[in-house]
Amino acid sequence: MSNIVPFQSIALFENTFRHQINKDSGKIEDRKFVFDKHFGDGPEDLPVDPDRYRLIWMPGCPHSNKAVITLRLLGLDKVISIGECGILRDPRGWVFSEDLGEVDPVLKIHYLDDAYIKGDPEFTGRSTVPAIADIKSGAVVQNEAWEIPKYLITDWERFHKENAPDLYPNALQEEIDGLTPVIKLVNAYACGFARNQESFDEGYKSYFKVLDQLEERLSRKRFLHGDFITLSDIHLFVALIRFHINYHLVFGVNKKRLEDYPNLWGYTRDLYQTEGFYEYTKLEKIKEHYQLSPHMRAKLGNVYGLLGVGPDNSKLLAPTGREKLSGNPKQKFVYKNSGNKHDDVNEEIRYLKEELINPIEKAGKATFQTDLERWAHIEEDTLKEIDKRLSGRRFLTGNEVTEADRLLYQTLLKHDYIYYYLYKLNFAKTYDYENIRRYEKDLDGIEAIVSSIDIEKEKEEAFNNLPDERNPYHLVFRGPEK
Numbered sequence: 303m304s305n306i307v308p309f310q311s312i313a314l315f316e317n318t319f320r321h322q323i324n325k326d327s328g329k330i331e332d333r334k335f336v337f338d339k340h341f342g343d344g345p346e347d348l349p350v351d352p353d354r355y356r357l358i359w360m361p362g363c364p365h366s367n368k369a370v371i372t373l374r375l376l377g378l379d380k381v382i383s384i385g386e387c388g389i390l391r392d393p394r395g396w397v398f399s400e401d402l403g404e405v406d407p408v409l410k411i412h413y414l415d416d417a418y419i420k421g422d423p424e425f426t427g428r429s430t431v432p433a434i435a436d437i438k439s440g441a442v443v444q445n446e447a448w449e450i451p452k453y454l455i456t457d458w459e460r461f462h463k464e465n466a467p468d469l470y471p472n473a474l475q476e477e478i479d480g481l482t483p484v485i486k487l488v489n490a491y492a493c494g495f496a497r498n499q500e501s502f503d504e505g506y507k508s509y510f511k512v513l514d515q516l517e518e519r520l521s522r523k524r525f526l527h528g529d530f531i532t533l534s535d536i537h538l539f540v541a542l543i544r545f546h547i548n549y550h551l552v553f554g555v556n557k558k559r560l561e562d563y564p565n566l567w568g569y570t571r572d573l574y575q576t577e578g579f580y581e582y583t584k585l586e587k588i589k590e591h592y593q594l595s596p597h598m599r600a601k602l603g604n605v606y607g608l609l610g611v612g613p614d615n616s617k618l619l620a621p622t623g624r625e626k627l628s629g630n631p632k633q634k635f636v637y638k639n640s641g642n643k644h645d646d647v648n649e650e651i652r653y654l655k656e657e658l659i660n661p662i663e664k665a666g667k668a669t670f671q672t673d674l675e676r677w678a679h680i681e682e683d684t685l686k687e688i689d690k691r692l693s694g695r696r697f698l699t700g701n702e703v704t705e706a707d708r709l710l711y712q713t714l715l716k717h718d719y720i721y722y723y724l725y726k727l728n729f730a731k732t733y734d735y736e737n738i739r740r741y742e743k744d745l746d747g748i749e750a751i752v753s754s755i756d757i758e759k760e761k762e763e764a765f766n767n768l769p770d771e772r773n774p775y776h777l778v779f780r781g782p783e784k
């Protein structure tokens with residue numbers, strides 16, 4: 303996407319903030335957000351229905367980032383789809399500029415604002431991300447940024463993936479809720495958007511005061527509440543990673559860099575290196591959003607639309623050593639006990655069909671990017687879950703080979719030979735998972751299983767059955783080598 307966008311005047315920028323600026327103090331005040339109903343079973347609640355909602359995010363935005371990380375960690379992308387706005391808004395707000403024809407493929411709108419107006423025809427505020435839209439009506443129904451992650455954890459629990467992490471454990475809820483106002487103080491916008499020196503200085507002081515407190519807290523604990531990642535860490539992470547990439551440079555919170563705080567720096571990297579976090583923390587997009595958005599450029603005086611060259615993000619992947627602070631160094635999450643026994647063959651076949659084969663088929667039919675990502679992630683989750691289970695047992699339901707193993711064996715082969723290539727499900731080969739590899743080798747020695755599938759023939763058919771436009775020269779890939 304081109305970064306050359308019209309430079310908007312500061313007056314236009316101020317106008318878009320009209321509901322947030324207190325004209326007397328020059329400070330940005332909290333707005334009341336219009337769409338803040340709960341999800342639940344009550345008559346006033348938004349129904350907790352699968353396939354009914356679409357979470358709209360914008361990768362630059364910290365609140366969007368935390369909503370999507372939470373959704374992903376819980377495997378809720380199976381029932382709630384994700385739509386993505388481009389990182390540069392125009393005067394009418396967020397645009398689906400990454401999609402074909404710049405139209406969201408599900409809501410069929412160009413501006414997110416149109417979904418806000420469907421939600422409230424009188425709506426005159428700024429349409430913000432994240433926003434959850436009801437696909438049926440096309441209307442935004444929820445946009446409370448600090449609450450969306452919590453709603454996904456609590457109201458949507460019945461749809462969490464198997465063995466989803468417990469991000470808001472009962473025993474910690476009070477502590478987590480108590481820490482939220484502290485995390486809210488990690489607010490670089492107070493400086494970045496300040497309109498006079500006094501409020502800039504006030505914001506600066508309060509920013510580094512809270513960072514000092516958190517630095518100290520994280521010298522004793524791996525994560526904010528101890529050994530495991532919780533909701534609080536998601537809230538803090540999205541603010542710290544932006545401090546590293548942007549706020550220090552362009553918002554003027556420059557007493558220290560994130561790297562100058564050993565604990566906060568290690569902590570941010572520890573989280574960044576966690577699945578669920580890194581896929582949806584798009585570093586380049588974050589950088590471009592803050593530095594090149596017309597309204598930010600106007601405010602920050604980036605007249606020429608230049609982009610800072612740093613920071614060096616390769617450092618984000620270096621080992622952190624923070625596991626030493628944990629009583630459970632190998633585990634970053636605490637899991638709810640799902641109570642699934644997995645010893646019933648029919649139940650196991652149902653599980654494979656629903657959680658593995660169905661997502662694969664949906665991925666194969668995807669016609670737009672966020673849809674492919676969604677089903678690929680679900681397949682990935684299931685393979686990881688199966689890998690975990692196979693660490694404790696020889697076959698799916700125990701020591702005996704069953705129909706379920708036959709189905710899984712065939713699906714794994716097809717994944718590696720066919721779906722990986724034709725459906726672009728290329729996050730891993732099944733043999734990259736240690737326990738699955740052992741399991742496949744084991745089954746390779748069982749004639750009844752091996753003879754149940756001729757994978758070369760299946761592959762040939764899959765390539766040849768593609769419509770002409772998907773395989774214009776009727777080629778069949780020759781690999782992979784067995």
Ligand SMILES: N[C@@H](CCC(=O)N[C@@H](CS)C(=O)NCC(=O)O)C(=O)O
Nearest residue numbers: 335363364365428430431445446447
């Ligand atoms: N609705 C949100 C606000 C979230 C928010 O401020 N999002 C920003 C992006 S990080 C936004 O969409 N701003 C609208 C704009 O810049 O036009 C809340 O509940 O706090």
